[in-house]
Each structure stands twice: as C-alpha cells, then as structure tokens.
Amino acid sequence: MIRWGGYVGRTSSLEAVAPSAAAGPVLEAEDISFSYNNYKVLDHVNLEVDENNFVVIVGPSGAGKSTLLRILGGFIKPSSGRVLLMNEEVTRPTPKIMMVHQSIVTFPWMTVLDNVLMGTEVRHLPKDVARQVALQMIEVVGLKGFEHFYPKELSGGMRQRVAIARALAADPIVLLMDEPFSHLDELTAESLRREVYNMLFNVNTPLKGVVMVTHNLAEAVELADVVYILNGRPATITGKVKINLPRPRNPRDPEFMNYTDVLYDYIAEYRGA
Numbered sequence: 001m002i003r004w005g006g007y008v009g010r011t012s013s014l015e016a017v018a019p020s021a022a023a024g025p026v027l028e029a030e031d032i033s034f035s036y037n038n039y040k041v042l043d044h045v046n047l048e049v050d051e052n053n054f055v056v057i058v059g060p061s062g063a064g065k066s067t068l069l070r071i072l073g074g075f076i077k078p079s080s081g082r083v084l085l086m087n088e089e090v091t092r093p094t095p096k097i098m099m100v101h102q103s104i105v106t107f108p109w110m111t112v113l114d115n116v117l118m119g120t121e122v123r124h125l126p127k128d129v130a131r132q133v134a135l136q137m138i139e140v141v142g143l144k145g146f147e148h149f150y151p152k153e154l155s156g157g158m159r160q161r162v163a164i165a166r167a168l169a170a171d172p173i174v175l176l177m178d179e180p181f182s183h184l185d186e187l188t189a190e191s192l193r194r195e196v197y198n199m200l201f202n203v204n205t206p207l208k209g210v211v212m213v214t215h216n217l218a219e220a221v222e223l224a225d226v227v228y229i230l231n232g233r234p235a236t237i238t239g240k241v242k243i244n245l246p247r248p249r250n251p252r253d254p255e256f257m258n259y260t261d262v263l264y265d266y267i268a269e270y271r272g273a
C-alpha cells in the first residue's frame with residue numbers, strides 16, 4: 001500500500017504533537033555491544049525512544065555516540081544485542097529510519113525541490129504526489145519560496161533544512177541526527193535549534209521519534225525529552241535524565257542551567273574515575 005495520504009492535505013500549521021509514553025517504545029536498543037575488530041566500543045547499551053519523544057545521546061568525544069547511532073539505523077550490525085523498530089528487529093538500513101549527518105549533504109547540481117524529491121524515491125509515489133510531498137516538507141522546514149534555488153545559493157542553515165526535508169520526505173518513523181548543528185555558525189545553529197523541534201514533531205510529518213547525538217550539553221537540554229549519557233571505555237549508558245521543562249526553553253533559565261550541570265556531572269564522573 002502506498003503511504004502518502006497520512007499527511008498530504010492535513011493542516012499546514014506547525015502545531016507540535018505532544019509527547020506520549022503510552023504506546024510503548026518506537027525504537028529500542030536491547031543490550032547492544034559492539035567492537036571494531038578487537039577494540040570494544042559499546043558494552044551492553046540499552047535505550048528506548050517513546051512515541052513522539054526527542055531523545056538525545058551525550059557523551060565525551062570518542063565514547064561511541066556515532067557508532068551507536070549507526071547501529072540504531074541498521075548501518076552496522078551490533079556484535080551482540082538487537083535494535084527493534086516498533087517491535088521488529090532492524091537488520092539493515094530502512095527508509096523507516098533516516099539519518100541527517102553533521103556534514104551537510106545536499107546535491108549541488110539539484111534544486112531544493114529536486115534534492116527533496118530524492119527523499120521520496122524510496123516510496124515509488126506517482127510523480128504529482130511525490131511533488132506534493134516534497135513541497136510540503138519544504139514548507140515544514142521553512143524553505144517555502146526557495147524550491148528552485150541551488151544549494152550554493154543557500155546558507156549552511158538552509159542547506160541543513162534541505163537535508164532534513166529530504167529525510168522527512170522518505171516518510172520515516174524515526175529520524176537519527178548526528179551533530180546536525182555542529183558545522184553551522186553559532187547564530188545559525190541557534191535559530192535552527194529553536195525551530196527544529198516543532199519542525200520535526202508536527203502534524204505534517206510522519207515521525208514518531210528522533211534520536212540526536214551531540215556533545216553540546218545546552219543543546220541537549222534545549223531539545224530533549226530524554227537525555228541518555230554514554231560514557232566509559234567501553235561505553236555504556238551511565239545515566240538517563242528526563243528534561244521536564246516547558247518549550248520553548250530558555251538557556252538563561254536557572255532550571256535549564258541546573259540540567260546542564262547535572263549532565264556535566266554525569267560526564268565528569270567518568271573523567272574523574
């Protein structure tokens with residue numbers, strides 16, 4: 001069955017969808033261990049992404065965050081343990097789990113519209129429907145009016161929006177983001193961060209969960225419903241922190257700063273050991 005009617009034609013407002021933990025995890029990592037040859041990077045990692053949750057993984061450089069993200073996406077196989085998407089084991093890459101990388105990947109010879117249309121290809125939609133989906137995702141990421149621009153005519157932040165729109169156009173259940181703001185200047189990153197939650201979780205997108213990797217603790221507190229701390233050598237989950245702050249969040253709010261301190265302590269705990 002072609003799945004497109006689910007969001008084409010719904011309201012175009014960017015009304016956020018409320019997090020819900022009622023339906024059980026959308027994505028689960030069950031006791032994941034992983035070694036590169038004989039070098040053990042991950043040791044018995046468990047995490048869950050509940051429905052409509054934005055999950056962030058933080059940890060020191062080299063802890064294995066990107067490795068874990070690639071395992072969650074089915075891009076590399078764990079040495080032991082498994083990944084479940086809606087209770088089904090993920091054994092290979094699937095369009096139901098899309099990835100947005102830190103290096104901004106757009107095709108320079110294609111317009112914004114053609115870049116985003118690439119995302120619909122896995123769905124084998126009729127041409128006019130694919131175009132409708134692509135135009136809607138372009139609107140969701142705030143690029144309406146730029147459909148016929150080429151990447152070189154856009155700022156870094158706008159190009160990252162194109163990459164997000166292309167990922168969403170594939171109709172994924174889960175979006176994985178590996179440091180998506182790290183190659184942007186701070187002002188651009190700040191404005192994209194401010195918008196990205198409502199961009200991803202709104203009635204026009206099919207998403208049920210997001211997992212983002214970052215080493216920026218303020219970014220984690222700004223965006224996450226739940227933060228997992230990945231730490232140690234080999235690394236495992238050493239903490240899970242629910243961020244109970246209303247959105248939009250203000251980094252100058254004392255409660256916000258308390259959360260960044262809590263995350264910092266989790267990371268420093270290992271350094272001091």
Ligand SMILES: Nc1ncnc2c1ncn2[C@@H]1O[C@H](COP(=O)(O)OP(=O)(O)OP(=O)(O)O)[C@@H](O)[C@H]1O
Pocket residue numbers: 036041059060061062063064065066067068215
């Ligand atoms: N293809 C590979 N082959 C061998 N070792 C690797 C490979 N990729 C990563 N590693 C090693 O695995 C460990 C975890 O790397 P990974 O990139 O997952 O960490 P990270 O937490 O994402 O780091 P950073 O925050 O610096 O991006 C590192 O020690 C790294 O050198």
